[in-house]
Amino acid sequence: MARTTDRSTTHLTRRLVQLYVGLALYGASSALLVRAGLGLEPWGVLHQGLAELTGISIGVVSIIVGAVVLLLWIPLRQRPGLGTVSNVFVVGLAMDGTLAVVGDLDALGVRIPVMVLGIVLNGVATGLYIAVRFGPGPRDGLMTGLNQITGRSIRLVRTAIEVAVVVTGFLLGGSLGAGTVLYALAIGPLAQLFLRLFALPEASGPGVTVASGEPSTPAPAAGSGPVAAPTSGQAILPQ
Numbered sequence: 753m754a755r756t757t758d759r760s761t762t763h764l765t766r767r768l769v770q771l772y773v774g775l776a777l778y779g780a781s782s783a784l785l786v787r788a789g790l791g792l793e794p795w796g797v798l799h800q801g802l803a804e805l806t807g808i809s810i811g812v813v814s815i816i817v818g819a820v821v822l823l824l825w826i827p828l829r830q831r832p833g834l835g836t837v838s839n840v841f842v843v844g845l846a847m848d849g850t851l852a853v854v855g856d857l858d859a860l861g862v863r864i865p866v867m868v869l870g871i872v873l874n875g876v877a878t879g880l881y882i883a884v885r886f887g888p889g890p891r892d893g894l895m896t897g898l899n900q901i902t903g904r905s906i907r908l909v910r911t912a913i914e915v916a917v918v919v920t921g922f923l924l925g926g927s928l929g930a931g932t933v934l935y936a937l938a939i940g941p942l943a944q945l946f947l948r949l950f951a952l953p954e955a956s957g958p959g960v961t962v963a964s965g966e967p968s969t970p971a972p973a974a975g976s977g978p979v980a981a982p983t984s985g986q987a988i989l990p991q
Contacts (some may be wrong), residue, residue, distance in 0.1 A: 767884040767952060771835055772842060774880030777873055779811070779846025784870030786810065786847075787854050788863045791929030793874070793939070794914040794921075795891060801924025811848030815840055821890040828897025833887020840890060867931045871938055878939070879946025
């Protein structure tokens with residue numbers, strides 16, 4: 753019994769460390785994309801646009817937007833987890849902290865590698881964060897909630913949300929460019945790779961097994977209708 757308890761405690765500790773390292777790296781990777789100045793991920797475009805409009809730091813804007821999106825979970829009947837709430841604060845704080853350390857970059861020969869590093873680190877962070885199953889990010893809950901309410905496919909709902917976010921952010925002054933396109937093409941394969949790499953076996957009991965990087969039940973087709981919302985122990989994507 754004592755040995756089982758020790759294993760459970762160690763497993764929980766590893767999950768918590770992996771969660772917060774992943775969230776911190778996510779914020780740092782977003783900051784690197786800002787410094788590269790070659791285009792941000794979709795929500796980053798909105799955050800930067802709002803930061804330009806309000807004069808508030810982009811990390812604080814990220815926290816505010818995350819909190820507002822989380823409030824939208826209430827009518828959508830989504831359930832947050834520890835990772836959901838932590839996501840709102842840790843990513844924004846890590847982003848501002850990284851921006852304070854990494855100054856402006858001028859040379860294109862430096863900005864391009866920094867952009868690539870930011871995208872790869874974002875994939876690493878995604879794998880770390882999702883694999884611990886502490887709950888989806890605020891923006892993912894919005895996606896699954898709208899999927900359930902509207903009956904539209906996950907693919908359509910996610911695309912509609914991200915197009916609206918990118919267009920709004922760009923109109924507000926957010927950075928849209930090659931980095932945005934490269935991020936959109938690369939983040940899926942990177943996330944899948946690092947999710948498999950950082951997956952943790954279940955400590956005990958039934959549930960989602962992530963040792964192989966896949967759920968224990970088949971995922972719905974990308975164009976299918978409403979799907980069950982992830983529980984507080986699952987996540988779909990970061991943010």
